[in-house]
Amino acid sequence: MSLAFDTENQSVDGTERSMGLNAFRPVPRISIQAFCETDAVARQISRACEDRRMAKTHAQLHMGGLERAVELFQTVPTPNLILLETSAAPRDTLQSLSALSEVCDPSTKVVVIGHFNDVWLYRELIRNGISEYMVAPIDLSDIIGVIGSLFVDPEAKPLGSSIAFIGAKGGVGASTVAHNIAWAISSLFKAEVVIADMDLPYGTANINFDQDPAQGIAEAVFSPERIDDVYLDRLLAQCAENLSLLAAPSTLDRVFDFRDDSFAHLIDVAQRSVPHVVLDVPHSWNGWTRTTLSRADEVVIVASPELANLRNTKNLLDTLKQLRPNDAPPRLILNQVGVPKRPEIAPLDFCSPLGILPMATIPFEPALFGSAANNGRMLAETDAANPIVQMINEMAHILTGRITLKPKKKPGLSAVFSKLKRKK
Numbered sequence: 001m002s003l004a005f006d007t008e009n010q011s012v013d014g015t016e017r018s019m020g021l022n023a024f025r026p027v028p029r030i031s032i033q034a035f036c037e038t039d040a041v042a043r044q045i046s047r048a049c050e051d052r053r054m055a056k057t058h059a060q061l062h063m064g065g066l067e068r069a070v071e072l073f074q075t076v077p078t079p080n081l082i083l084l085e086t087s088a089a090p091r092d093t094l095q096s097l098s099a100l101s102e103v104c105d106p107s108t109k110v111v112v113i114g115h116f117n118d119v120w121l122y123r124e125l126i127r128n129g130i131s132e133y134m135v136a137p138i139d140l141s142d143i144i145g146v147i148g149s150l151f152v153d154p155e156a157k158p159l160g161s162s163i164a165f166i167g168a169k170g171g172v173g174a175s176t177v178a179h180n181i182a183w184a185i186s187s188l189f190k191a192e193v194v195i196a197d198m199d200l201p202y203g204t205a206n207i208n209f210d211q212d213p214a215q216g217i218a219e220a221v222f223s224p225e226r227i228d229d230v231y232l233d234r235l236l237a238q239c240a241e242n243l244s245l246l247a248a249p250s251t252l253d254r255v256f257d258f259r260d261d262s263f264a265h266l267i268d269v270a271q272r273s274v275p276h277v278v279l280d281v282p283h284s285w286n287g288w289t290r291t292t293l294s295r296a297d298e299v300v301i302v303a304s305p306e307l308a309n310l311r312n313t314k315n316l317l318d319t320l321k322q323l324r325p326n327d328a329p330p331r332l333i334l335n336q337v338g339v340p341k342r343p344e345i346a347p348l349d350f351c352s353p354l355g356i357l358p359m360a361t362i363p364f365e366p367a368l369f370g371s372a373a374n375n376g377r378m379l380a381e382t383d384a385a386n387p388i389v390q391m392i393n394e395m396a397h398i399l400t401g402r403i404t405l406k407p408k409k410k411p412g413l414s415a416v417f418s419k420l421k422r423k424k
């Protein structure tokens with residue numbers, strides 16, 4: 001009998017895109033103290049604490065196991081959760097836990113990580129108020145899973161996914177691509193989508209969707225205490241049957257300086273309200289853009305094939321790898337490829353140093369994009385038969401997990417793969 005959780009996400013395969021962790025909801029704002037005896041368990045707890053799903057928690061890791069815990073809590077109040085590793089034999093474990101119970105607040109939950117797969121011990125621990133017993137070895141998904149099962153409301157509605165788009169440089173088409181993919185998700189799958197235009201001074205979603213709402217994202221972000229699903233609903237402008245927009249004011253009446261987590265609650269509420277939230281993140285790097293990109297379920301980088309884009313894409317990929325150590329790399333879209341007379345880096349050469357393939361390579365088509373933008377229409381409404389519309393639709397499938405991106409048998413992509421392999 002397995003005393004740890006039965007979850008489909010137990011093993012973390014580095015090659016899997018979501019690593020199974022996307023099934024877990026973010027853990028609420030709780031305090032955690034972990035006491036480990038072995039490096040293996042400490043490493044997994046430390047990885048779990050760095051995960052974006054644990055971003056709101058306040059966690060501290062100590063070596064020294066139960067003894068250290070009892071010593072510490074003589075003088076310090078106990079947190080919401082104690083993770084306790086013990087390699088002691090079952091009877092000794094029970095005995096030594098009684099010392100902890102004397103210093104532990106009754107509201108504190110305790111999870112024991114042991115090294116004995118013992119049913120008797122499990123029953124005794126649960127009978128004595130221990131919340132869960134896990135048997136080492138454990139991995140970070142076991143830890144995030146157990147914490148979620150203790151602190152995430154089981155009645156909570158499913159959480160929508162968030163997809164953040166950012167340009168590697170200004171003007172590369174990140175917003176246009178984000179809006180068109182959002183529109184495609186809403187119309188192809190009849191799924192509710194909210195677009196948040198996070199470019200408050202210059203956002204173009206209002207132009208692209210021909211909307212001029214009186215209120216929008218500024219109201220939400222400047223009065224965070226008011227944000228709930230009802231208030232959010234009032235701020236949304238309906239753009240299409242299943243698509244609504246949290247529009248930017250697109251004015252310079254005031255300056256827009258935000259704290260690192262100013263958008264976090266708004267995005268949480270939106271994710272609780274609809275299955276897909278598309279975040280149109282401006283091309284800038286500050287506390288709140290970094291927080292938004294760190295916490296999104298998917299990040300999409302839009303880049304144009306020239307040198308500054310390549311450098312910035314590389315920097316974004318490297319930095320996001322550190323900020324999202326347990327997530328797959330961001331997706332890449334090459335856009336505005338083939339601008340006449342512009343010296344460009346060939347797509348193969350652009351991707352080679354990045355080590356990822358583009359999800360799509362969109363040609364420069366000023367007539368199509370210009371007329372869509374000028375008329376406040378989506379590309380599909382402007383020229384449904386255009387191959388770019390097919391690319392947008394394919395990306396809508398990929399980003400909603402309906403199809404996985406595999407190297408196609410086309411000469412272009414297989415050539416990229418062999419080239420990437422050769423360069424390693």
Ligand SMILES: Nc1ncnc2c1ncn2[C@@H]1O[C@H](COP(=O)(O)OP(=O)(O)OP(=O)(O)O)[C@@H](O)[C@H]1O
Nearest residue numbers: 167170171172173174175176336363364365366369
């Ligand atoms: N593939 C393309 N071919 C031609 N024009 C394009 C293409 N993609 C985007 N554009 C045009 O490029 C311009 C800039 O696009 P957009 O505003 O989406 O870029 P952005 O990366 O969001 O810019 P910003 O840095 O201002 O946020 C728009 O006029 C858009 O219509």
Ligand SMILES: [Mg+2]
Nearest residue numbers: 174175199282
């Ligand atoms: Mg933009």
